[in-house]
Amino acid sequence: xxxxFASAGPESKQRRIVPLPKGxxxxxxxxxxxxxxxxxxxxxxxxxxxxxxxxxxIVLHYTGMPDVxxxxxxxxxxxxxxxxxxxxxxxxxxxQCVQEAKRAWHAGVAKWAGEDDINSCSIGIEIIxxxxxxxxxxxxxxxxxxxxxxxxxxIIRRGIAPHRVLGHSDVAPARKKDPGEKFPxxxxxxxxxxxxxxxxxxxPGGETLKHGAEGENVRALQQALADYGYGxxxxxxxxxxxxxxxxxxxxxxxxxxxxxxADTSTLATLHALLGILPADAHPVAxxx
Ligand SMILES: [Zn+2]
Numbered sequence: 001x002x003x004x005f006a007s008a009g010p011e012s013k014q015r016r017i018v019p020l021p022k023g024x025x026x027x028x029x030x031x032x033x034x035x036x037x038x039x040x041x042x043x044x045x046x047x048x049x050x051x052x053x054x055x056x057x058i059v060l061h062y063t064g065m066p067d068v069x070x071x072x073x074x075x076x077x078x079x080x081x082x083x084x085x086x087x088x089x090x091x092x093x094x095x096q097c098v099q100e101a102k103r104a105w106h107a108g109v110a111k112w113a114g115e116d117d118i119n120s121c122s123i124g125i126e127i128i129x130x131x132x133x134x135x136x137x138x139x140x141x142x143x144x145x146x147x148x149x150x151x152x153x154x155i156i157r158r159g160i161a162p163h164r165v166l167g168h169s170d171v172a173p174a175r176k177k178d179p180g181e182k183f184p185x186x187x188x189x190x191x192x193x194x195x196x197x198x199x200x201x202x203x204p205g206g207e208t209l210k211h212g213a214e215g216e217n218v219r220a221l222q223q224a225l226a227d228y229g230y231g232x233x234x235x236x237x238x239x240x241x242x243x244x245x246x247x248x249x250x251x252x253x254x255x256x257x258x259x260x261x262a263d264t265s266t267l268a269t270l271h272a273l274l275g276i277l278p279a280d281a282h283p284v285a286x287x288x
Contacts, residue, residue, distance in 0.1 A: 018039055018041065018095060019069075020041065020072075020076075021069045021073040022069075022073070023077050024041075024072075024073065024076050024077050025044075025078065027042040027043075027044060029042055032096045033085075033099060034094070034096065034153050036094050036146070036149050036150055037086070037096045038093045038095070039093070039095050039096075040096050041076055041087075041096075041097055042097060042098075043076040043097040043098055044076075044078045045075070045082060045098075045104070045105050046083055046099075046102040046103055046105065047102065047105075048102065048103055049101070049121075050120040053120040053121050054121075054158070055121055055122055055123045055160075056121060056158065056164055057112070057118070057121050057123070058123050058125065058160060058164065058165045058166070059106060059107055059118065059122045059123070059124050059125070059166055059167070059171060060127065060147070060166070060167050060168065060178075060179050061124065061127060061167075061168045061178045061179060062126070062127050062128075062129035062130075062178040062179045062180060062183075063087075063126050063130075063131070064130065064132070064178060065130065065134075066134050068089065068090075071087070071128060072087065072095075075097055076097055081105055083104045083105045083106060083124075084097060084098065084104050084106045084124040084125060085099075085100055085104050085123050085125065086123075086124075086150060087125075088126070088146050089128050090129075090140050090143050091140075091142060091143070092140075092143055092145060092146040094146055094150055100123055100154075103119050103120050104119065105119060106119065106124030106168075107119050107122060107124065107168065107171055107172065108172060108175070109172060109175070110172040110231075111171060111231030112170065112171045112229050112230070112231065113229040116231075118171050125147065125151070127139065127143065127183075129180075131177070131178060131180070132177050136180060138182055139179075139184065144187060144188075147188070147193075148187075148188055148191045151165065151188070151193045151194075152191065152192060152193060161281070162189070162195040163229070163277055163281055165195070167180075167183065167185075167251070167252055169248040169252070170229075170230065170249075171231075173230065173231075173244045173247065173248035174241060174244050177251065181251045181258050185253070186198075195273065195276065195277070196253065197253070197269060197272040199253060199256065200254075200264070200266075200268035200272065201265060202263065203264065206263065207264060207267075208261060208262065208263045209221055209238055209262040209267075210243070211239070211240065211243050211260070213237075214236055214237050214238065216236070218235075218236050218242070219236040221238075221242075221246075221267065222235065222236070222242060224267075225245055225246070225249065225270065227274055227277075228249075228273060230245050230249065232245045238262075243260035244260065246260050246262050249266065249270065253269050253273065
């Protein structure tokens, strides 16, 4: 057995299908929460969910690292303070690194629908993809099929609402681009994962709001984005932060053109989504 393959524990008769990256201490393994998991690589980077908060959100990421080994090292090595519950490889294999009951450290500083401890209310899934800084390859179909199967199981077990399946960029628009505009949210929604409407057509002309604009129309745009769940100040000023949230919205819901400008297609797509959002979507935000 090569040195890079660690034993999965005394009860395990199989060697790992994925080599443990160097520098990762083999930890006590656990029984995976999902039947589609092919291997467990325990990460020490987790804590307890705040006040016993049960997860009712899924946050999807790409790893943004040049290769699988560096991504797994980052997620599973003590001291990096980063982890995720699941990792989906390009060939469709699924690893679990943190038990769903625990609080994995994937979202960082983030906000959605009035909550800012996103790690406590969510399950984090890292999808192996080099990301924007390393050429941003397409997601293989086999990998997307695995993401869908994994999410469907979590959604059914935990009763997660479609509008609570989000990308990292949705909950941290100022810092994050993942999983990015190539991520096929439309395909996921067609398989019952996430909320999606066919984006309104991009057409020339019409009202366009962009950086520097001010007034009631900007305020209405910001309110609509906040109503959907985005963490955005309703100031009436189309500032840099507003452009970042519009960019995040486009990456997820209108990926054909990601430019941070609220054109008629972006506005129409946003309002179509609000039209199908459940009335009880924002119990936290509604209080304030
Ligand atoms: Zn991420």
